[in-house]
Amino acid sequence: MNTPRVRFAPSPTGYLHIGGARTALFNWLFARQHKGQFMLRIEDTDLERSKEEYVDQITDALSWLGLNWDEDIVLQSNNKSRHEEMVAKMLDNGTAYRCFFQKEELDDLRLASEQKKEVFRVPETYRDLSDDEVQELLNQGKSFTVRLKVPEGETEFTDLVYGTIKVQNKDLDDFIIARSDGSPTYNFVVAIDDSDMNISHVVRGDDHLANTPKQILVYRALGLNEPIFAHLPMILGSDKKRLSKRHAATNVQEYKNKGFTATAILNYLSLLGWNPDSDKEIFNQEGLIESFQFDQVQKKSAVFDEKKLLWISQQHLTKMSVRDAMNEIYKLNPDWGDGLDWNYLKEIVKLIKDRSKTITEIADMSGLFFQELLKYDKDLISKIFSDEAIAILTDFKSALEGCDTWNRSEIELIFDNLMAQHVVQIGKVMKPIRVALTGITFGPGIFDLILLLGKDICLKRVRNLLSILD
RNA sequence: GGCCCGUUCGUCUAGUGGUUAGGACUCAUGGUUUUCAUCCAUGCAACAGGGGUUCGAUCCCCCUACGGGCUGCCA
Numbered sequence: 442m443n444t445p446r447v448r449f450a451p452s453p454t455g456y457l458h459i460g461g462a463r464t465a466l467f468n469w470l471f472a473r474q475h476k477g478q479f480m481l482r483i484e485d486t487d488l489e490r491s492k493e494e495y496v497d498q499i500t501d502a503l504s505w506l507g508l509n510w511d512e513d514i515v516l517q518s519n520n521k522s523r524h525e526e527m528v529a530k531m532l533d534n535g536t537a538y539r540c541f542f543q544k545e546e547l548d549d550l551r552l553a554s555e556q557k558k559e560v561f562r563v564p565e566t567y568r569d570l571s572d573d574e575v576q577e578l579l580n581q582g583k584s585f586t587v588r589l590k591v592p593e594g595e596t597e598f599t600d601l602v603y604g605t606i607k608v609q610n611k612d613l614d615d616f617i618i619a620r621s622d623g624s625p626t627y628n629f630v631v632a633i634d635d636s637d638m639n640i641s642h643v644v645r646g647d648d649h650l651a652n653t654p655k656q657i658l659v660y661r662a663l664g665l666n667e668p669i670f671a672h673l674p675m676i677l678g679s680d681k682k683r684l685s686k687r688h689a690a691t692n693v694q695e696y697k698n699k700g701f702t703a704t705a706i707l708n709y710l711s712l713l714g715w716n717p718d719s720d721k722e723i724f725n726q727e728g729l730i731e732s733f734q735f736d737q738v739q740k741k742s743a744v745f746d747e748k749k750l751l752w753i754s755q756q757h758l759t760k761m762s763v764r765d766a767m768n769e770i771y772k773l774n775p776d777w778g779d780g781l782d783w784n785y786l787k788e789i790v791k792l793i794k795d796r797s798k799t800i801t802e803i804a805d806m807s808g809l810f811f812q813e814l815l816k817y818d819k820d821l822i823s824k825i826f827s828d829e830a831i832a833i834l835t836d837f838k839s840a841l842e843g844c845d846t847w848n849r850s851e852i853e854l855i856f857d858n859l860m861a862q863h864v865v866q867i868g869k870v871m872k873p874i875r876v877a878l879t880g881i882t883f884g885p886g887i888f889d890l891i892l893l894l895g896k897d898i899c900l901k902r903v904r905n906l907l908s909i910l911d
Numbered sequence: 912g913g914c915c916c917g918u919u920c921g922u923c924u925a926g927u928g929g930u931u932a933g934g935a936c937u938c939a940u941g942g943u944u945u946u947c948a949u950c951c952a953u954g955c956a957a958c959a960g961g962g963g964u965u966c967g968a969u970c971c972c973c974c975u976a977c978g979g980g981c982u983g984c985c986a
Binding site (some may be wrong): 451614741869 | 913918922947982986
């Protein structure tokens with residue numbers, strides 16, 4: 442195989458959603474694996490809905506995911522004259538014709554067919570007019586669309602995912618390639634642009650599967666080389682409906698904000714509709730590039746499951762170095778740990794990274810190291826602090842005050858003494874102290890916590906809580 | 912309506928003309944751990960239905976059902 446050239450071709454009518462990201466990912470993986478090119482084309486011909494800001498959002502999201510594209514971004518709107526040229530060419534070579542039906546006429550006909558439960562086809566009234574007849578209508582100033590003259594026979598292609606797809610051409614209507622205002626339509630331009638960009642493999646969502654034969658007809662009408670097609674199954678929401686704005690989070694940006702790393706998202710997305718032919722599930726970008734294969738892509742649509750994403754995210758976090766984790770936190774929140782000693786921050790992250798599922802969780806948990814005093818939940822306090830717990834905490838305070846050496850064994854000794862003094866198990870000692878120091882009942886090991894917080898802060902928090910309890 | 916595509920645990924998936932239908936996530940239980948998380952163990956849980964073909968179908972064929980896409984002067 443020559444090195445492939447693939448493209449991701451979003452229309453800038455919204456942010457980059459999860460489904461688009463997966464399509465982009467598979468294109469990118471395929472290109473990178475075969476040392477080919479991954480191109481980005483913005484399909485901005487729908488002037489009504491296309492917005493400049495969405496182009497930025499999409500490219501930002503792709504960049505953040507690390508799905509870097511080659512060569513300059515192609516704006517479909519820039520190819521206008523080329524499209525017009527090709528329409529003229531098809532008119533010229535007889536593979537297309539001017540259709541003088543007005544929209545309203547067709548709407549009526551379509552409605553009538555539907556009511557009679559008949560299949561609607563555009564009447565062939567204008568399909569084979571002579572040049573003179575056409576000229577006559579043009580002279581009358583009648584507006585027209587340009588339709589592709591679908592030939593007899595059948596159209597067949599081999600899809601890398603779906604295998605051989607065959608349709609009877611009679612089931613295809615002569616479809617419009619240029620509107621009455623002269624602007625070309627999607628099924629036409631997509632073929633022209635892909636051909637002009639020398640795209641070797643068209644990899645896209647399977648909502649385009651049914652359009653593919655039409656596009657092939659365009660290639661053939663113009664004598665262009667047909668690319669290889671690969672259609673990817675849809676990604677669905679938990680209600681099994683196509684992912685849309687109705688669903689919780691579909692925007693890649695939202696997942697970034699929730700604290701998922703690009704690697705985790707890419708990893709999860711790759712497993713939606715593809716399997717690596719092994720039990721391995723955790724991949725970084727390099728691993729995915731190495732393993733990706735179209736013949737292991739699923740035909741069935743897949744439901745997006747955030748629980749599994751969380752699990753994958755956590756797996757990546759435990760593999761991640763403390764330094765990388767810190768960088769991820771800074772990327773998410775540049776003000777994180779402002780003014781604090783880098784080594785101190787590093788120790789904090791080291792302590793909480795492996796028990797977090799997302800970057801956000803690390804950042805949130807680290808908050809308890811950033812202030813002197815904490816706010817406490819009333820219910821929790823009243824639940825935890827029995828008289829005995831208060832006594833233990835009071836003794837803990839005294840022990841801290843008398844503690845001159847600050848190391849782990851010293852602290853462990855304090856706990857041992859408290860246990861002996863009050864004749865209780867370690868849990869009874871630990872729980873009130875943990876809550877006093879963190880405000881919560883879970884988190885890093887208590888000794889590590891105390892050690893890192895430092896004697897000063899620990900004492901301040903304990904004294905503060907004791908005064909509240911009073 | 913027509914055309915195209917699909918259907919294995921709740922979810923992501925593996926798999927085979929004869930298997931106890933495998934793994935992962937979730938969930939439950941137990942163990943490890945100073946808490947939590949991790950980790951480990953165990954458990955729950957699936958071949959859409961009906962016909963064929965066959966000694967034998969989850970697997971091959973047909974039909975049905977269900978889901979999705981296309982059927983636009985949207986992309």
